Amino acid sequence: MSRAQTASLISMPVKSLNISSASTLLRNAMLPLLGILIFLSLWAVLAKNIDTSLGSFPGPSEVFTQAQVLIEEHGAQREKANAFYERQEQRNAARIAQDPSYNPTIRAFTGAPTFFDQIWTSLYTVTVGFLIASVIAVPLGIICGLSKASYAAINPLIQLLKPVSPLAWLPLVTMVVSAVYVSDDPMFSKSFITSAVTVSLCCLWPTLINTAVGVSSIDSDLLNVSKVLRLGPFSHVMKIVMPSSIPMIFTGLRLSLGIGWMVLIAAEMLAQNPGLGKFVWDEFQNGSSESLARIMVAVLTIGLIGFALDRLMLLLQKQVSWDKGAVLR
Amino acid sequence: MTAKHHLELTQVGIDFPTPKGPFTALTDVNLKIQKGEFISLIGHSGCGKSTVLNIIAGLHKATKGGVILDGHEVNEPGPERAVVFQNHSLLPWLTAYKNVELAVRQTSKGRSKAEMRDWVEHNLELVHMSHAVDKLPAEISGGMKQRVGIARALAMEPKVLLMDEPFGALDALTRAHLQDSIMEIHADLGNTVVMITHDVDEAVLLSDRIVMMTNGPSATIGEILDIELQRPRDRLALADNPQYNHYRHEVLTFLYEKQRKVESVAEHRKKAQGKTKANDASVA
């Protein structure tokens, strides 16, 4: 600690306003930074002492290097793809010049997907799976919360299916998708559908349950207001039910998205479906000296994306929530 | 003819199902109310005042007997029996204006947009809330919330205005203010009002009749007191009015002698004195 800081600590009671802003700065920026620094140094020290069959465990610097390599690889692959399409275009143009009736077919570039392609695939899959689940779970949760009868009917099913790991569904989903989703020119690949459905299956429950609880615990006075005003079912849901259960609905959505993201990675590893999970698995199978560092990059990326997704939901919640003063975390 | 029995409660009784069998909260409640009358319900806590009000509102269904309003049986809630709830019950996500507007939308089919806006503003004006129409309930004081709640109820143009301890949670000054507003509005609009209160002064000041309820279980109407004080009433002038004090005394006698809850006033006073003495001793 520098002398200036010590001095400011001593003068705390006098310049309390100044200090309090300094201490919030300390809390908001310095402490997290400190935590990260401690983590990095512990990691660096510990990593050196762990020897695996693929060499010593990667420390922060190796991982950083591999992250750069992955970015370079991606750039190189993009260039290759661009070159491929350029050549194809030239060839097609040349053939059309010779024979105007020629109908060119455009072939897609078939290079191996890069790390960033896999990130994109996973993000896209989790989004679709999550949206499907939400579109089902929120209305169903509202119905369950509004009507005791439908809750009684659905509750045993929820309780039975909720604890099932979605990975147990994976073989079933895979078989059903390959049997049912037959099309000559499929818009989506089967692996994508399988992953998305698996994500949906686990995203369903937290949203459904939290929505139902939120809706069933609406203030009875507000329900009485709705009755006295004779609000129709639609107005009742839009004016009373939705606004008052928004916090619970979002709690469910955020839980769902978090679980969905974790499950997706596992499902991709297990089913060899494209995505970050497959990247990790492939690197593991590869077993080169860089593999562990590359997997570590993927692990950190998965964490960062999970965090970002949660923040995104929080932002959305702030947008739609009526209580702007509420502290959301 | 309709003016005779505007609102009629006949042999109203209600049993609540409880784990230990049905609990009879009310029996044989009979009350005939005329158009434009201001009725107060007073009684000890838990005697069933809110239950009576909720039965009139249609929020509870009477097990025995029933309620008739202008010749039609009451069997569901509706805006012609607007309720002002004890804790305002404004929708916290809507501004004062929007809260009232929601009620106006539900009740005025024929009005144009401009007429609706005028009607919302008019009702907020009635309760002196025009200055805070765009505030959320969380941004205004308890008294202001209660005003908006009253405006919302009035905006429904109810045949009967039901108020469950509308000023219970307010400080004395705000309460006096709102009581004056209610008297003004009642004089202007002539609504039929049924109001629950715990406050004897409030009951005497506002009411045409005070309905005093016996203690539960199986509570019913004990006595009805006609208040024949000239309107408009002025709280300051009434303070020394012997007639007013006689009415107050009647109600107090009913509550604390005929229907004393656990202890008589004298016992209560003795105890209170004992307590202060104990306090004095501890200070010394």
Ligand SMILES: Nc1ncnc2c1ncn2[C@@H]1O[C@H](COP(=O)(O)OP(=O)(O)OP(=O)(O)O)[C@@H](O)[C@H]1O
């Ligand atoms: N839904 C219910 N189920 C069971 N018992 C109830 C129910 N509602 C009210 N009661 C009982 O009926 C009695 C009357 O209740 P009520 O709320 O009408 O009293 P109150 O006179 O309004 O009291 P307070 O002045 O404290 O508001 C009480 O004994 C209460 O326990």
Ligand SMILES: [Mg+2]
């Ligand atoms: Mg009550």
